[in-house]
Every structure is written in C-alpha cells, then in structure tokens.
Amino acid sequence: MIELEGLTKRYGDKVAVDHLTFTVRPGVVTGFLGPNGAGKSTTMRMILGLDHPTAGDVRIDGTHYDRLKDPLTYIGALLDAKAVHGGRSAYNHLLCLAQSNGIPRSRVAEVLETVGLTAVARKKTKGFSYGMGQRLGIAAALLGDPRIVMFDEPVNGLDPEGIHWIRNLMKSLAGQGRTVFVSSHLMSEMALTADHLVVIGQGRLLADTSMADFIRANSRSYVRIRSPQRERLLDVLHQAGITVVEAGGGALEVAGGKAEQIGELAARNGLVLHELSPQQASLEEAFMQLTAETVEYHAHAGPVAVPQDWGAGWKGA
Structure with a gap:
C-alpha cells in the first residue's frame, strides 16, 4: 500500500505537487493520470525518496522509503528505462541490484525469463532498443518479488505483443494481491488495464475513483436511435x-436514457428500430473534460506562421 498525506513539493515559486492525499491499495491496478506538467513524475520520485517533499508525508506499507530494509523486496519501480550502465550486460545489471539488496542470484534468471530477455542476457545494454530497455527496467522492478510495483509509462517503445504482455502482467500482479501503480499518457491502454484512477492537474488531486465512476461522472451518456x-x-x-x-x-x-426502456416502449407500439445503441464517452474524452482547465501546455491546430524572409538564401540539402 502507498499512502500520501498532504504531499507537497515546491521549486521556488513553482508548486509542482499541491497537498496530494490519496491511497494506492493492493489488489487493483491504479492508473495515475494527468496532463504534462501535472506533477506525476515528481510525485513518483517522492514516493521513492528521490525527491524530498516540502510538506506532507508518503509511506510504503506504513514506512518511509529510506527506512525500508532491502527496499526492492517492498517496492519495485520503473521510472527511467535508460538509467542503466551501457557497458554492463542485462544479466550483470540485474545481478548488481540483486547483490545490493540481498536477493538470491537465481532470481536474475527468473525475471529475465519473465520479461523475455533470456536470449540477450549477456549482451551489453548500450545496444538495446528502447523496447528492450523497457523490458529490462521492468525486470529490475520485479527483481525483489515486491509487494508493490510502480511503473511510469511502461508501454513506451513496446510493440503490440509487448503491450499485451505488460497489460496482462500488471493485471496478474494485482490479482495476486499486490499494489500496482502505473502512470501513462496512452488512454486507450489505461482503459483496458486500470481498475481505479487517480487524476491530478497542476499538482492537485482532481479525482480518486473507479474507472467506471470516473467516466460516468465526467462524460455524457445517451442512447442513439x-x-x-x-x-x-x-x-x-x-x-x-x-x-x-x-x-x-x-x-x-x-440523454441518460435506458436502452432497455426505449426498446420495450418501441416493441409495445409496434415500432421498427434500425439502431438502439447506448453511447458512452471514452476514458480519453472523460479525461479531457475533467482536465481542460489544468492543461499547462496548449498546442494549436492550423497552418504554421512562417516569417516571409525565413526561406531567404535556402539552397536545399
């Protein structure tokens, strides 16, 4: 379990995280959503003790991260897949982590098999693709067989098979009663994976609810006929x-109608229906609706304005 209470982080006048209070519970996949600059990465770094809060508190199974003995057996995390020494093999990278955390050497081979990297275990990581680096980062997170796993954008760089694999892995871990906390901008994937959502904007908590309740509360439902x-x-x-x-x-x-009620009403009156379909917004639409006022960086569609003399002297390449 991860517990945040009034967690706050300021950088000078900038408030990155603003009095966040929520609990990430075991047995479900909890999605962590927010626009760019919302404070998600800073929050995850404070959970792991990489950044220190300006105010508030965060605990891992009731204890601060820096007081955990053999922390990889409590919480495993993937925050940056590139945080690997390029001159080491995948096997030796994991072995160093295992030895520093009192984890048996045999566990290295097990997690390499789990993430599908056994065939390249002895290759130097500097030659790995981004997707292979993601798999190695996930292996490191699983190394201590932790009660809690935390992933930041775990599907980045993965092919469709890899995305399907990590989705099922997270569901399996939650099914085993572990705490699974995952941040992602890929809404379609989050909709298939998460059971519960924590949404923040400009560092503040916007929602802490089930996936179904979040979509219901932040979107319009209707029946199309x-x-x-x-x-x-x-x-x-x-x-x-x-x-x-x-x-x-x-x-x-x-709006808000019951398809069954309308269908029965049509049948009683001998009406032919060519379509009777309940419509519900997607997670992406509900997310955009809730966070519209907290987006820090806005892009604008339409033609790009180019200065008239921009191409002067351009000779091509």
Missing part, C-alpha cells in the same frame, strides 16, 4: 415524457 418510423417514434417518446434530441443522419438521441 434510428427508425424508418421516425415521426411515430418521436410521438411515442414524447408521450412517455422522454426528451429527444435530433442528431445527424436522421438519428435521435436520448
């Missing part, structure tokens, strides 16, 4: 006190 008997359907719905909005393509929308 199409029928060749459109006018009659409108009359039936109005008589039942159901508010209808006309949509494009001849479709109708009922």
